Amino acid sequence: MKLFDPTSKPVERAIKLAPRPASPRGLRLGLVENTKFNASPILEKLAERLAQRHQMTVTVRNRKRSASHEVDEAGIKALRAQADLVISGVGD
Amino acid sequence: MSEIDEAADPAALIEAYYDAGWTDGLPVVPPSDRSIAAALAATGLEGHEELGAITGRNAVVTAEKAAINAVMAGCRPEYMPVVVAAVKSLCAPAFAYHGPASSTGGSAIALVVNGPIARRLGINSGNNAFGQGHRPNATIGRAVRLIMMNVMNTRPGLLDRATLGNPGKYSFCFAEHEEDHPWEPLHVARGLRREDSAVTLIASNSLYQVYNHLAATPEPLLLCFADALGNVGTPNLLGFNETLIVFAGEHAEVLQKAGWSRLDVQRFLMEHTRRPVADYKRGARLPGAVTPEDETTWRYRFERPEDILIAFAGGRAGSWSACLPGWGTKWTRSVTTRIDPPSGGDTT
Numbered sequence: 001m002k003l004f005d006p007t008s009k010p011v012e013r014a015i016k017l018a019p020r021p022a023s024p025r026g027l028r029l030g031l032v033e034n035t036k037f038n039a040s041p042i043l044e045k046l047a048e049r050l051a052q053r054h055q056m057t058v059t060v061r062n063r064k065r066s067a068s069h070e071v072d073e074a075g076i077k078a079l080r081a082q083a084d085l086v087i088s089g090v091g092d
Numbered sequence: 093m094s095e096i097d098e099a100a101d102p103a104a105l106i107e108a109y110y111d112a113g114w115t116d117g118l119p120v121v122p123p124s125d126r127s128i129a130a131a132l133a134a135t136g137l138e139g140h141e142e143l144g145a146i147t148g149r150n151a152v153v154t155a156e157k158a159a160i161n162a163v164m165a166g167c168r169p170e171y172m173p174v175v176v177a178a179v180k181s182l183c184a185p186a187f188a189y190h191g192p193a194s195s196t197g198g199s200a201i202a203l204v205v206n207g208p209i210a211r212r213l214g215i216n217s218g219n220n221a222f223g224q225g226h227r228p229n230a231t232i233g234r235a236v237r238l239i240m241m242n243v244m245n246t247r248p249g250l251l252d253r254a255t256l257g258n259p260g261k262y263s264f265c266f267a268e269h270e271e272d273h274p275w276e277p278l279h280v281a282r283g284l285r286r287e288d289s290a291v292t293l294i295a296s297n298s299l300y301q302v303y304n305h306l307a308a309t310p311e312p313l314l315l316c317f318a319d320a321l322g323n324v325g326t327p328n329l330l331g332f333n334e335t336l337i338v339f340a341g342e343h344a345e346v347l348q349k350a351g352w353s354r355l356d357v358q359r360f361l362m363e364h365t366r367r368p369v370a371d372y373k374r375g376a377r378l379p380g381a382v383t384p385e386d387e388t389t390w391r392y393r394f395e396r397p398e399d400i401l402i403a404f405a406g407g408r409a410g411s412w413s414a415c416l417p418g419w420g421t422k423w424t425r426s427v428t429t430r431i432d433p434p435s436g437g438d439t440t
Binding site (some may be wrong): 012013070 | 110122379
């Protein structure tokens with residue numbers, strides 16, 4: 001008799017990382033809001049601080065369909081094209 | 093097959109599955125080549141074929157892994173078409189798996205089985221429909237949870253972050269009682285044919301039973317349901333969600349005798365589950381101080397009548413029915429998948 005493994009490992013896929021910016025100064029900022037209660041205030045406050053300290057500018061604001069959903073394709077495309085740095089997180 | 097180890101003692105085998113972290117806390121049925129092959133044959137699929145995927149986790153459910161978990165859960169091979177269809181529902185984009193599977197809310201995955209397959213397999217729709225004592229109910233729901241844990245990596249404390257969870261997370265599967273149904277069965281209400289078999293999945297917070305022994309007309313009876321659904325503590329406040337109501341015999345008879353349609357019931361409940369914003373502010377479920385306008389500004393629980401799913405199950409006697417409040421808001425939607433023996437069906 002033997003054991004049968006009921007588990008699966010995640011399917012591996014190659015992910016191409018964006019080049020790391022050399023400096024935070026003047027970066028274009030993308031904000032991904034997950035729709036939870038305090039997500040937007042936290043992100044906007046962060047953006048305000050980053051603008052003060054590093055002269056970053058918010059160029060994209062993405063509001064997800066819900067916290068359960070991924071950013072949709074159009075959103076990813078916009079973030080990729082228009083932002084150097086993206087902040088995402090749960091605000092609850 | 094994935095061979096891990098050998099053991100001669102059945103009890104030791106069961107312990108080995110515990111040691112590997114592959115159980116839901118209950119002992120599993122150790123699979124064999126033969127039992128896995130039988131389960132796989134019942135799907136009509138090759139082991140490597142995919143039933144679905146959870147893209148955000150890079151998790152793919154193959155027929156082989158579904159079969160292994162179903163055998164472990166105690167399923168007979170003929171249950172496999174239901175398990176396959178349930179996995180397809182889990183993987184449907186509309187179900188949005190990550191939220192209901194991982195949330196602190198700890199929802200159960202409730203399976204409602206309709207059509208000829210429910211009768212053929214003997215899935216209980218009558219007395220104690222949510223309870224113990226019926227193998228297909230117990231093991232089909234359990235197979236789905238084991239697949240979630242073992243294949244979709246939804247393990248307690250890791251990607252299952254339930255604060256309390258609920259007992260339905262072990263297994264939650266029942267059939268609709270389609271004979272003497274006051275209206276058309278759930279799968280027909282959702283666009284399938286009466287002769288189709290189907291499974292409907294809804295991510296459900298803990299169910300609560302609604303009791304009314306005196307109501308002889310729909311209005312007072314349904315006011316009890318409205319009160320239960322519209323409570324200030326409901327987690328489903330920030331948007332609109334779904335709820336499954338399961339009417340049992342006596343309550344269904346009250347509605348049927350009065351000539352109320354499914355839509356009549358849904359519209360009544362939509363209207364009577366609304367509450368003023370002030371109620372939610374007093375309970376700190378919405379931020380801010382109560383204003384005079386809040387007393388007359390209504391907040392609805394449901395956006396559309398069809399967001400109140402209605403099924404018919406349970407015993408003929410007893411003034412009990414149940415609400416299964418859906419988890420989340422618009423974050424997840426219930427999904428009905430046609431069962432097309434032997435290989436599962438299309439998601440609607």
